[in-house]
Amino acid sequence: MDFMKPETVLDLNNIRQALQRMEDTIIFYFIERSQFFTCPSVYKKDVFPIPKFDGSFLDWLLSQHEKIQSQVRRYQAPDEYPFFPEIVQPSFLPKVNYPPVLASYADEININKNVLKVYVDNMVPGISSGSGDQMENLGSAAMADIDALQSLSRRIHFGMFVAEAKFRNETEKFTKLIKNKDIKGIDKAITNTAVEEKILKRLLEKAKTYGVDPTLKFTQHIQNKVKPEVVVKIYKDYVIPLTKKVEIDYLMRRLEDEETT
C-alpha cells in the first residue's frame, strides 16, 4: 500500500493485508503492556497535580506526545487520527501532498474517545499482569498504553479505506442504502463473516506463538505473556465492531461528497 498511489490504497486485498500486519503490532504492544499491573492511577483524573492540565496522567502524556508528533506531520498522514485534535500543532516540515483517497470529511470521523474508553475499561484489565497500582511503573505502563492505543486507533480508523473501497466496488447498492439511511442494511453489506472468523482464528495462533519464549516451546506449563483468548475477545468485542462503526459513520456521509465519486 502506497499512499502516494491511490489505486493501491483502494484495493481491498491490500487493505486486508495491512490490517493483518497490524495484528502483529497490536499483539506485541499488548505483550509490552502485560509486564505491568493495571495501574488505575494512570487513568483517573486529579490523582497527580499536573500543572495547567485537566485530565488523567495518560491524557496528559498522550496529548504531549501528539503535540510533538503533529509537528513531524503524523496527523497529516491519511491513516493517522489524533486522540486530542485540539492540541495538534502545525509542522515546520514541508506539507506532503497526499493524493485524496477518502472523502473530504474523513478528518471529522474520529472515534478515538471510544477507543480510549474501551481500552482503559475493557482491554487493560485483561492484558495486565495484576490488579492495582505499581507506583514505580506508572510511566512505563502509560508509555506502553500510548503504543497500544495508537496502533489500535490506526487499525480502527482504517475502516474508512475499507468503506471507500466497498463504496467504489458497489456504488449503486451503497448509494441506495445511504439514501434510505438504512444503517442495518449498511451494517449487513459491510459484514463479511468468513473474513472475521479467519481473523479470530489467526489471532489465536499468533497470540499463542508471539507470547511464548520459543526456547521454552516444548517444555510443560508454558506461560503465555498475554492470554490468547483475551486477544481474540478484544478483537471480537471491540476492535472489529469499532472498525465497522467507522465504516458506517463514513458511509452515512458518503453522498455529501460528490467530488471523490
Ligand SMILES: O=C(O)C(=O)C[C@]1(C(=O)O)C=C[C@@H](O)C=C1
Ligand atoms: O475486511 C473487511 O471487509 C472489513 O470490513 C474489515 C473487518 C475487520 O474489522 O477486520 C470488519 C468487518 C467485516 O465483517 C470483516 C472484517
